Amino acid sequence: MADHLTGGCYCGGVRYRLDGPRRDIIGCHCSQCRKTSGHFAAMTSVPKDKLILLSDETLTWFQSSETVRRGFCNRCGGNLFFDPAEKPTISVTAGTLDLPTGLRMTRHIFVKDRSDYYDIPAD
Ligand SMILES: [Zn+2]
Ligand SMILES: [Zn+2]
Numbered sequence: 001m002a003d004h005l006t007g008g009c010y011c012g013g014v015r016y017r018l019d020g021p022r023r024d025i026i027g028c029h030c031s032q033c034r035k036t037s038g039h040f041a042a043m044t045s046v047p048k049d050k051l052i053l054l055s056d057e058t059l060t061w062f063q064s065s066e067t068v069r070r071g072f073c074n075r076c077g078g079n080l081f082f083d084p085a086e087k088p089t090i091s092v093t094a095g096t097l098d099l100p101t102g103l104r105m106t107r108h109i110f111v112k113d114r115s116d117y118y119d120i121p122a123d
Pocket of ligand 1: 011058
């Protein structure tokens, strides 16, 4: 595994680096992730101090619930971060990572809240 990964939104207004170990990718199908991502959210996560913002020129935070804020790019609309106040980790959308990520999608959560146009493979 590489020491760090980099990533960013489509327009480049937000760029970041992830230092240290990254969690495998989890797909979250809850309604908030659906509405903010446009489908479902696929995210890795890192300890908060391991997310280094290289550019935050167009980063905007949206308070999506009492304890969670989500970071997105206010220029290209890229959905980047899920930051729960009560947790020591921050989630980062997998699609914004530069390749190769070296990560695998291993789990789906809030599956019962998914939309009605797709199924989750049983494995
Ligand atoms: Zn952008
Ligand atoms: Zn979710």
